[in-house]
Amino acid sequence: MFTLSAKYYDLIYNFKDYRAEAEALAGILQTQLRSGGRRLLDVACGSGRHLEYLQAHFKVEGLDLSPELLELARERLSGVPLHQADMSRFDLGRRFDAITCLFSSIGYLKTLDAVQQAVDCWERHLAPGGMLAIEPWFTPENWHPNTVHAMLVEQPDLAIARVNTSFQEGRLSYFDLHYLVATPEGTQHFVERHEMGLFETQEQLDCLTRAGLEAWHDPTGLTGRGLLLARKPL
Numbered sequence: 001m002f003t004l005s006a007k008y009y010d011l012i013y014n015f016k017d018y019r020a021e022a023e024a025l026a027g028i029l030q031t032q033l034r035s036g037g038r039r040l041l042d043v044a045c046g047s048g049r050h051l052e053y054l055q056a057h058f059k060v061e062g063l064d065l066s067p068e069l070l071e072l073a074r075e076r077l078s079g080v081p082l083h084q085a086d087m088s089r090f091d092l093g094r095r096f097d098a099i100t101c102l103f104s105s106i107g108y109l110k111t112l113d114a115v116q117q118a119v120d121c122w123e124r125h126l127a128p129g130g131m132l133a134i135e136p137w138f139t140p141e142n143w144h145p146n147t148v149h150a151m152l153v154e155q156p157d158l159a160i161a162r163v164n165t166s167f168q169e170g171r172l173s174y175f176d177l178h179y180l181v182a183t184p185e186g187t188q189h190f191v192e193r194h195e196m197g198l199f200e201t202q203e204q205l206d207c208l209t210r211a212g213l214e215a216w217h218d219p220t221g222l223t224g225r226g227l228l229l230a231r232k233p234l
Contacts, residue, residue, distance in 0.1 A: 004190045005179060006068030008160055009047050011153050021102070021222040022053035025133060028218075028227070029098050030057065034129030034234055037097040041125065043087045043118075044105030048073030051080060058098065063090060088118035095127040100134075104225065106204075107137025107196030110172060115199065116207045123211040126232040132213065134228040135221060140198040143173050157184055171198045204228055 002009065029040075038058045042051050045062030046069045054060050061081040064070050070082050083092065087101065088109060099122045109115050122132055145168035153160040159182040164175045174195040181188045201217055205228065208215035213230035221227030 001192060001194070002066045002068050005177070005192055006047075006066065006072060008153070008179075008181065009069065009072065010049065011155075011158075011160065012151060012162060013049075014153075016049070016103075016223075018049040019053045022050050024222050025050075025100065025102075026054060026057040028229070029131050029133060032131050032229065032231060033097055034231065035097040035127040035131075036129065037127060039094075039096045039127075040098040040100065041092070041096040043099060043101045043122065044103075044108070045069075045073060045082070046103065046105075048076045048080070048082070050100070050102055052076055054100075055080065061092075061096075063087060063092075088114055088121055090121060092125060095125055095130070097127050097130045099126060099130070099132050102133075102135045102222070104135055104137040104196070106134050107173070107198075108194075110195060110197040112197070112199060112203055112207065115197070115204065116210065119207045119211045119213075123213060123232065126213075128232055129234045130232050132208070132228075132230040132232075134204070134230075135223070136199070136201070136204060136226055136228055137196050138173065138198060138225075139200055140171060143168060143198050145173070149175075158182070168198070172196070173198050201226070201228075 040058035040060045042062045045064050051060045051062050063083040063085050147166050150163045161180040164177045166175045177192045179190050205215045208230040215230040218227040
C-alpha cells in the first residue's frame with residue numbers, strides 16, 4: 001500500500017506533533033498500568049515516529065506490515081526490535097506491559113470480525129495489568145463521504161500534491177490518494193487506494209470486553225479522535 005509513497009510519508013505528515021502525542025500517551029499509560037513493567041509494542045508503527053519519543057519512557061518494539069515504512073523506522077530507531085507482520089495475526093512469543101495502535105490504523109482491519117481477531121491477538125501479548133491503547137478511525141456518523149481533500153508539500157527541489165475524494169460503501173470508507181511528485185528530473189503521478197472500516201465506539205469497546213479486558217473510552221484522546229483504553233486484569 002505504501003510502496004511508492006513511503007519515502008514521502010514523513011513529509012506528508014510533518015504537521016503531526018508526534019512528540020506531544022507520545023508524551024500524552026505515556027502519561028496515560030503510566031497512570032493506568034498495573035503490570036509493573038515497561039515493555040511497549042506499537043502495532044502498525046509505520047515509520048516509527050511515535051516510538052521515537054515513547055522510547056524515552058518504555059522499552060519499545062514496533063510491528064508493521066509495510067516493509068517500506070519499516071525501513072524508515074529502522075533508520076530512525078537504532079537497536080529497536082521491529083517486526084514485519086499482520087497486526088491481527090502475529091506471535092512474538094512474549095508479553096508486553098503496553099500495546100498501542102495509533103493514527104487510526106485499526107480502520108485498516110475493515111470488519112469487526114477482523115478487529116476482534118486483532119484484539120484477541122493483542123490480549124494474548126499483554127501482561128496481566130497491562131494496557132492497550134487504540135486511536136480509532138472515524139465512526140459511521142463522523143465520516144463525510146463525497147468530500148474532497150488536498151495536501152501540499154513544497155521544498156526547493158521537491159513538490160508533492162496529494163488529493164482525493166472520500167467515499168463510502170456500507171460500513172467501509174475508501175479513497176484513492178492521487179500523488180503528483182515533482183523533482184528536477186520530472187513529475188510522477190501514482191495512486192494508492194485506502195479502505196478502512198467504519199466502527200461505532202461501542203462496537204469496538206465490545207470487542208475489547210469480549211477479549212476479557214476492562215475497557216473504556218476517552219472521547220478526546222491524543223488528537224481529538226478519541227482513545228480506546230483497556231486493561232488486562234491481574
